[in-house]
Amino acid sequence: QxxxxxxxxxxxxxxxxxVSLNCTYSNSAFQYFMWYRQYSRKGPELLMYTYSSGNxxxxxxxxxxxxxxxxxxxxxxxxxxxxxxxxxCAMSKAAGNKLTFGGGTRVLVKP
Amino acid sequence: DAGVIQSxxxxxxxxxxxxxxxxxxxxxxxYLFWYRQTMMRGLELLIYFNNNVPIDDSGMPEDRxxxxxxxxxxxxxxxxxSEPRDSAVYFCASSFRASNQPQHFGDGTRxxxx
Numbered sequence: 385q386x387x388x389x390x391x392x393x394x395x396x397x398x399x400x401x402x403v404s405l406n407c408t409y410s411n412s413a414f415q416y417f418m419w420y421r422q423y424s425r426k427g428p429e430l431l432m433y434t435y436s437s438g439n440x441x442x443x444x445x446x447x448x449x450x451x452x453x454x455x456x457x458x459x460x461x462x463x464x465x466x467x468x469x470x471x472x473c474a475m476s477k478a479a480g481n482k483l484t485f486g487g488g489t490r491v492l493v494k495p
Numbered sequence: 496d497a498g499v500i501q502s503x504x505x506x507x508x509x510x511x512x513x514x515x516x517x518x519x520x521x522x523x524x525x526y527l528f529w530y531r532q533t534m535m536r537g538l539e540l541l542i543y544f545n546n547n548v549p550i551d552d553s554g555m556p557e558d559r560x561x562x563x564x565x566x567x568x569x570x571x572x573x574x575x576x577s578e579p580r581d582s583a584v585y586f587c588a589s590s591f592r593a594s595n596q597p598q599h600f601g602d603g604t605r606x607x608x609x
Contacts, residue, residue, distance in 0.1 A: 418597055427499075427586055427600035428538070472538065482528065482551060483598060485538040 387411050390473055390486030399495050403460040407473035407486045410454065414475040414484070417449050419458045422470045422488065431471075432458065463493045497521070499601035501587050507607045513575040516604045519568055520589030528588040528598060529562055529572050538586070544570065545592075577608045 390407045397403055405419075416435055420428035432447040434440045440447045448457040456475075460467055473486040500519040508514055520527045528543040542552040547564045555562070559578070564570040574581055584605050588598040 416597070420600075425602075425605070427588075427602045430597055430599065433597045482540045482543055483538075484540075487537045 385410065386487075387484050388473060388475060388486040391489055392487055394490040394492055396492045396494060397463055399463060399465060399493055401463050401493075403458075403463050403467065403491055403493070405458040405460075405471050405473075405489050405491070407456050408454055409456075409475060409484075411477075411484075412451070412454065413477045415478065416476045416481075417447070417456050418474040418476075418483070419445075419447055420472040420474060422472060424469075428472055428474075460491075465493050465495050467491065467493045499587055499589055499599055501585075501601035501604050503604055504602065505605045505607075507609065508577060509609050510578055511576045512608075513573065514577045514581075514606060514608075516572040516585050516587075516606070518570045518572070518587030518601060520570070520587070521591075521599060522568070524589035524591045524599075525567075526590045526592055526598075527564060527570050528590075529570070530586040530588065530600075532584045532586060532603070541572070541585075579608045582606055582608050 388409045419432040421431050422428045434447050437449045437451045444461045446459040470488040470490045472488045474483040476483050502517045525546050529541040530538050532538045541554045542562045544564045562572045584603045586600050586603045588600045590598040
């Protein structure tokens, strides 16, 4: 079993809909949680970065961490075609430490 | 500020040849990471450095792989001899731990071994 599980999708939604993504993990030592967006033939781009449990909002993006359930989520409001990409969750035990990634969820936002 | 810079962006070579991938981290960052991405295994950490010193190379698949960081501005990942199963996208990332900042990635080197 992988340390971090993520549904590969693809997840197809109409423009303007809310995109809901999530990851589960097994290692309780993870303290830092990240969401990256990756466009085709590009490197992962950091979207959200949170420490421990709680919510964080940045524009159209909201990240949630529930350490008791070992479950993290990313919500994208008012989705746009430009949001079409692969979304990767990642986590680490310490700041600046090596990341363990989920397999990524491919998202397609249709105009 | 310039991001993480990797070269070459694409590399196609024949089995058995030596391959060298290069990375310039973001200025001031003290951590550097090398990852490999494949369809089957996703993103996997190969090795990471702190202040130019290798900290964890447990992800390096075989002795054919080696990585160096001669100074704070440059790192290489070398494969010798290369094999078709090494075909993947190799990413370099850097971070600055003192400010609890996350890792920032380059755009990768797409490696094809024929």
